[in-house]
Amino acid sequence: MTATDELDAELAAERTHLTESRAALRRMRDRAQALFSTGDKVAGDSYTAEQLGRHMARRVKELADDPDTPLFFGKLDIEAEHFHIGRRHVTDDAGEPMVLDWRAPLSRSFYRASVRDPQNIRTRRRFGFVKGELTSFEDEHLDRGEELGTSSRILTAEIERPRVGPMRDIVATIQPEQDELVRADLADSICVQGAPGTGKTAVGLHRAAYLLYLHRERLRKSKVLIVGPNTAFLYYISAVLPTLGEVEVLQSTLDELVGRAPVKAGDSAAATALKHDVRMATALHRALWNRITKPADPIMVSDGSYRWRIDVEPLRRIVDEARREGLPYAVGRERVRARVVGLLQRQSEYRTGNSPSETWLRRMSKIGPVTEFLEATWPAVTPEALVVALLTEPELAGDVFTEEERDTIRWVKPPKTVKSARFSAADLVLLDEAAGLLEREVSFGHVVVDEAQDLSPMQARAIARRSEHGSITLLGDLAQGTAPWATTDWRDILAHLGKPEASVVPLTVGFRVPEAVVTLANRLLPALGVNVPEAVSLRRDGDLAVIGVPAAADLDARTMAEVTAALTHEGSVAVIAADAAVDRLRAHLDAAGIEHATPDDVDNPARVLVVPATIVKGLEYDHVIVHEPADIVAAEPKGLNRLYVVLTRAVTRLSVLHSKPLPEALTLP
Numbered sequence: 187m188t189a190t191d192e193l194d195a196e197l198a199a200e201r202t203h204l205t206e207s208r209a210a211l212r213r214m215r216d217r218a219q220a221l222f223s224t225g226d227k228v229a230g231d232s233y234t235a236e237q238l239g240r241h242m243a244r245r246v247k248e249l250a251d252d253p254d255t256p257l258f259f260g261k262l263d264i265e266a267e268h269f270h271i272g273r274r275h276v277t278d279d280a281g282e283p284m285v286l287d288w289r290a291p292l293s294r295s296f297y298r299a300s301v302r303d304p305q306n307i308r309t310r311r312r313f314g315f316v317k318g319e320l321t322s323f324e325d326e327h328l329d330r331g332e333e334l335g336t337s338s339r340i341l342t343a344e345i346e347r348p349r350v351g352p353m354r355d356i357v358a359t360i361q362p363e364q365d366e367l368v369r370a371d372l373a374d375s376i377c378v379q380g381a382p383g384t385g386k387t388a389v390g391l392h393r394a395a396y397l398l399y400l401h402r403e404r405l406r407k408s409k410v411l412i413v414g415p416n417t418a419f420l421y422y423i424s425a426v427l428p429t430l431g432e433v434e435v436l437q438s439t440l441d442e443l444v445g446r447a448p449v450k451a452g453d454s455a456a457a458t459a460l461k462h463d464v465r466m467a468t469a470l471h472r473a474l475w476n477r478i479t480k481p482a483d484p485i486m487v488s489d490g491s492y493r494w495r496i497d498v499e500p501l502r503r504i505v506d507e508a509r510r511e512g513l514p515y516a517v518g519r520e521r522v523r524a525r526v527v528g529l530l531q532r533q534s535e536y537r538t539g540n541s542p543s544e545t546w547l548r549r550m551s552k553i554g555p556v557t558e559f560l561e562a563t564w565p566a567v568t569p570e571a572l573v574v575a576l577l578t579e580p581e582l583a584g585d586v587f588t589e590e591e592r593d594t595i596r597w598v599k600p601p602k603t604v605k606s607a608r609f610s611a612a613d614l615v616l617l618d619e620a621a622g623l624l625e626r627e628v629s630f631g632h633v634v635v636d637e638a639q640d641l642s643p644m645q646a647r648a649i650a651r652r653s654e655h656g657s658i659t660l661l662g663d664l665a666q667g668t669a670p671w672a673t674t675d676w677r678d679i680l681a682h683l684g685k686p687e688a689s690v691v692p693l694t695v696g697f698r699v700p701e702a703v704v705t706l707a708n709r710l711l712p713a714l715g716v717n718v719p720e721a722v723s724l725r726r727d728g729d730l731a732v733i734g735v736p737a738a739a740d741l742d743a744r745t746m747a748e749v750t751a752a753l754t755h756e757g758s759v760a761v762i763a764a765d766a767a768v769d770r771l772r773a774h775l776d777a778a779g780i781e782h783a784t785p786d787d788v789d790n791p792a793r794v795l796v797v798p799a800t801i802v803k804g805l806e807y808d809h810v811i812v813h814e815p816a817d818i819v820a821a822e823p824k825g826l827n828r829l830y831v832v833l834t835r836a837v838t839r840l841s842v843l844h845s846k847p848l849p850e851a852l853t854l855p
């Protein structure tokens with residue numbers, strides 16, 4: 187047998203294993219399906235039937251087999267045994283493993299073993315696939331000192347493949363430094379500072395999948411939340427977790443998370459900035475707790491032939507005590523009510539010698555004099571009413587703001603009623619804060635926040651409330667901060683998130699952007715005022731063209747020509763432009779009969795998109811055509827950071843088209 191014959195025979199054996207694994211998975215799914223259909227017959231009652239039904243429905247979904255994604259992508263030889271590593275466990279009819287889940291403890295060595303630390307692995311095998319069909323493999327005999335690292339042909343092919351459609355998982359090629367983050371303990375909150383394309387989003391999603399695997403029951407109850415910057419981004423990442431068998435993770439934008447009212451108004455830039463300032467939390471706190479007044483009158487209750495009386499002194503004690511307990515406002519109010527009723531109960535017991543009934547207690551807790559006392563000393567309030575009050579009369583916050591600042595946020599025309607108030611996007615964050623002061627927010631077990639460099643202090647607090655009893659994975663890049671409040675130090679955000687102890691871990695190896703493009707984008711870094719490690723690219727391929735167009739009037743036509751040329755290559759083509767130019771460029775494409783999609787329409791097969799610069803964060807395209815960088819920079823205060831984001835979206839080719847001079851920082855050698 188020649189070496190080639192031997193390889194062919196091995197490949198054939200691996201293909202058979204794949205076919206058999208697929209058949210085994212199908213049988214697992216059939217069994218789950220059969221149980222699902224008979225669930226209501228075997229369950230004793232309707233509640234159990236529903237629970238069982240839900241569990242089985244989820245199980246059937248989890249066991250779905252996508253013919254386009256391989257069931258396994260690697261194999262470990264450990265002493266005399268072989269283990270195939272894949273997206274989920276597959277067992278044969280006797281329960282023996284045919285494929286090990288990539289998250290299983292043993293699979294860890296697939297990602298971490300090296301010549302220096304072989305972890306008992308003799309050979310690590312990676313498989314090459316085309317559309318779910320096994321086409322090749324690549325072996326590293328660690329016991330013979332062979333290690334490919336990032337020169338793996340299969341890794342290179344995966345990184346360089348053209349991008350179309352939504353983001354894919356990276357389970358087959360997770361790198362050791364990424365794996366360390368993916369498998370960090372559930373108790374650990376971590377912050378990943380990574381240059382563009384270093385796999386932060388991928389790491390966050392895989393960490394969610396890993397934690398769900400390891401702490402299935404706990405996290406099924408407390409839930410995992412993924413927060414992304416906008417809906418286009420959420421569409422882009424939406425397929426990754428389901429491909430990994432995780433179908434129950436909540437994915438939301440921050441605006442959706444705090445969206446307890448519709449946005450019906452705008453704000454000036456100054457008002458927006460102030461409303462996101464952390465002092466707003468103090469302001470709302472004061473405006474709320476200052477509503478409480480000292481009890482001034484006794485409570486007198488007529489109860490049939492009895493009269494009960496609670497003097498001012500005990501009432502003051504009750505209110506003071508409840509204040510000191512540090513409870514949310516609405517909970518504190520109920521505590522006061524319960525204690526007042528408790529005093530009435532004691533009087534009744536003393537006089538009648540009997541314990542009053544539940545009905546009596548309920549009646550007392552709602553009786554006029556008790557409710558009036560509460561309204562006078564600890565008045566009920568809604569989040570909406572509190573925010574309306576503060577924005578109508580910022581003086582309620584005492585000396586938190588200067589006079590000028592008060593006028594900045596003051597509503598010139600206050601609404602007639604709370605119901606008719608028209609809130610802005612920034613007000614929604616205030617409403618959320620107010621709601622958190624009134625009642626405790628339910629905490630998730632784990633929260634992943636992407637593009638976290640843009641969180642304002644008030645937004646960070648909204649997330650802190652939702653992760654109070656859980657951990658967080660914070661992903662971002664200070665250099666890509668474009669919000670007016672974007673921080674230059676992760677410690678600031680971590681403090682607002684209530685996780686000051688989280689470690690900040692850098693990722694610097696880029697898997698998206700080719701070296702030539704990274705070098706261009708890195709020229710902007712010194713002008714961005716942040717201290718972050720430069721990206722280094724794994725990709726030596728790729729093209730960069732900076733094209734000056736002498737006459738401004740010709741720029742759009744030149745852009746269209748570039749789109750047409752780009753279409754001769756494989757993959758997606760995105761024209762990224764200042765938001766104001768987007769409609770015009772889309773109209774040019776329509777006129778030229780070039781089909782195009784919007785970034786949130788991932789099912790649209792059109793390869794061309796025109797993407798506003800302000801929503802392109804986190805996305806990537808094979809060929810990026812940047813239209814007039816100077817306009818992108820001029821459109822907002824952090825325009826240079828925005829340009830840095832825009833330039834780093836390119837997977838294979840970047841064309842920069844300009845008729846105005848390029849920003850100075852970009853032209854420096």
Ligand SMILES: Nc1ncnc2c1ncn2[C@@H]1O[C@H](COP(=O)(O)OP(=O)(O)OP(=O)(O)O)[C@@H](O)[C@H]1O
Nearest residue numbers: 356359360361382383384385386387388697698804
């Ligand atoms: N280990 C890996 N193997 C293969 N591809 C990878 C790996 N890590 C990341 N990638 C790919 O690199 C690209 C960039 O990854 P990702 O979007 O997660 O980066 P990011 O750090 O979040 O970028 P940005 O800062 O621009 O949002 C994606 O296409 C991702 O699939």
